[in-house]
Amino acid sequence: MLRAPGGLSLRLDVRAVTVVVLLLLAALAASVVLIGTGDFPIPAGDVVRTLLGDGNAGQEFIVNELRLPRVLVGLLVGASLGLGGALFQAVTRNPLGSPDVLGLGQGATAGALVMIVLFSGSAAQVTVGALVGGLATGLAIYLLAWKRGVHGYRLVLVGIGVSAIVTAVNGYLLTVSDIVDAARALVWMTGSLNGRDWEQVWPLLGVCAVLVPLVLAGGRGLRMMEMGDDVANALGVRVERVRALLMVAAVLLVATATAAAGPVGFVSLTAPQLARRLTRSPGPNLLPSLCMGAALLVTADWASQRAFGADQLPVGVVTGVLGGVYLLWLLVAERRAGRI
Amino acid sequence: MNRLSAENVTLAYDQRVIAEQLSVEIPDHSFTVIVGPNACGKSTLLRALSRMLRPSHGRVLLDGHVIQSMPAKKVARTLGLLPQSSIAPDGITVGDLVGRGRYPHQGLLRQWSAEDERVVREAMARTGVAELAERYVDELSGGQRQRVWIAMALAQQTPLLLLDEPTTYLDIQHQIDVLDLCAELHEEQGRTLVAVLHDLNHAARYATHLIALKSGRVVAEGAPNDIVTAELVEEVFGLRCQVIDDPETGTPLVVPAARKARAAVATEAS
Secondary structure (H helix, E strand, O other), rough: OOOOOOOHHHHHHHHHHHHHHHHHHHHHHHHHHHOOOOOOOOHHHHHHHHHHHOOOOHHHHHHHHHHHHHHHHHHHHHHHHHHHHHHHHHOOOOOOOOOOOOHHHHHHHHHHHHHHHHHHHHHHHHHHHHHHHHHHHHHHHHEEEHHOOOOOOHHHOOOOHHHHHHHHHHHHHHHOOHHHHHHHHHHOOOOOOOOOOHHHHHHHHHHHHHHHHHHHHHHHHHHHHOOOHHHHHOOOOOOHHHHHHHHHHHHHHHHHHHHHHOOOOOOHHHHHHHHHHOOOOOOOHHHHHHHHHHHHHHHHHHHHHHOOOOOOOOOOHHHHOOOOOOOEEEEEHHHHHOOO | OOOEEEEEEEEEEEOOEEEEEEEEOOOOOOOOEEOOOOOOHHHHHHHHHHOOOOOOEEEEEEEEHHHOOOOOOHHHHEEEEEOOOOOOOOOOEHHHHHHHHHHHHHOOOOOOOOOHHHHHEEEHHHHOOHHHHEEHHHHHHHHHHHHHHHHHHHOOOEEEEEEEEEOOOHHHHHHHHHHHHHHHHHHHHOOEEEEEEOOOHHHHHHHHHHEEOOOOOOEEEEEEHHHHHHHHHHHHHOOEEEEEEEEOOOOEEEEEHHHHHHHHHHHOOO
């Protein structure tokens, strides 16, 4: 453990910064490898050269037009889910208070299904539908659970209830749809990065560019809220305002990510937990969670392509397996080291 | 004029009214203790004084301003609170927790200064937790933990400090320990302290100003020696007792009447 002489907060910060840098490097490395993976493998060196604008025409097309947007969507979706999950978990003070458990993903799915099944909507309309579905679910949970602030378990239970209802609606929509729409819906519901292009990158990038700085600035108040609303209030945090702002931001992040890539499971639940265990630092660990989400999603996408061939296995399945196993391993290792 | 006061406040949770038309002055540089039976509204009053609860009528004034209208961080630099419900985050060290008390003095661009460092060290030395700085808060005993929370409130460097039942769940030695610390802070640093205490004898021994509440109104206030009498205790707590001089400090000491004596009076009355 790094210890700066006389530094009270520095000791933890150094470790957190190291974790962030390493995760960023891991995410970038995985991205480069992922861009090089596919029916036309490209060596990592060529990928980097092409990205820097110095490749041949063929590689440039494959890298910049076909594979880069997909990887960027992966990075942004992972980052949004990681950050959104960290916000939810910090506000509810409960790891189960993740968007996955609360049914935001199912809500977005319902919105997408309505567009696909009832209106046979275009891809853009489906995206909008998913966004609206996610936001509406977030709002419903807010209205049902927000009595005098969020109480962790109350929110989780309400979320599970909402999630069950929405899942039932989704099942109903699938049964009434005709076979073509149902196939399209199923593809969407598996949560994958297949065929993502620049059209998905820009809105994601825009949302992240606005929300990430905003959220990171509000993160200091969130860190105080960890000690209970009263302590945070006493320290001069406007608890209700900070909480409302951060929850809206979290719902927007998760809904946009889901609209872009479908409901990718487990990232928002595991990324903050993994990040927290790596930094071993209290607090919401917002930036480490963001980097962890990005690294996790891109690595999962690469692993699924490597192991099962291109576009065979949706990335959501792999994030679940990879993230879940890694988290279990960390928990076991922590217990052995006596840190639990 | 005193720095902190409540003027004709009505305090309520949703529809449940706890107190109406309640006015309280906290004398500057006093160690004020609020006492009263369970559910008399003493913690509620403390919550209102520390702006955790907005009065439905009336106002709480801090330095002549309505407390809710002041910038949150400015209030936090003037008035500190040790609430009953505080959660120590997983895996936080004592030094880091105490350091969080500096939040109202920091901004987005000025996050940690030499001054913060000095104040945190002083707060930890003051509360006797300096040697625990590197330890995890979850490993500490209840008494140590309470000292750490007090250290965090001290690091906030507020001239006014409010404590909500700071001795609850502590054994007698640690109760006295915490109260001694409060008395020191009051006497040596001239801070104004306001505490809610359950134990009337502790209150009478440590307070310089006592406020006795019953059903949301002030029954008596003043120096313990002037106001604590057998009649007052009977009126406020419904308990027959004798009040004698504390052999150690000369402050009032409440000795409940024996069970048989109380039973005899009860039969006589009926």
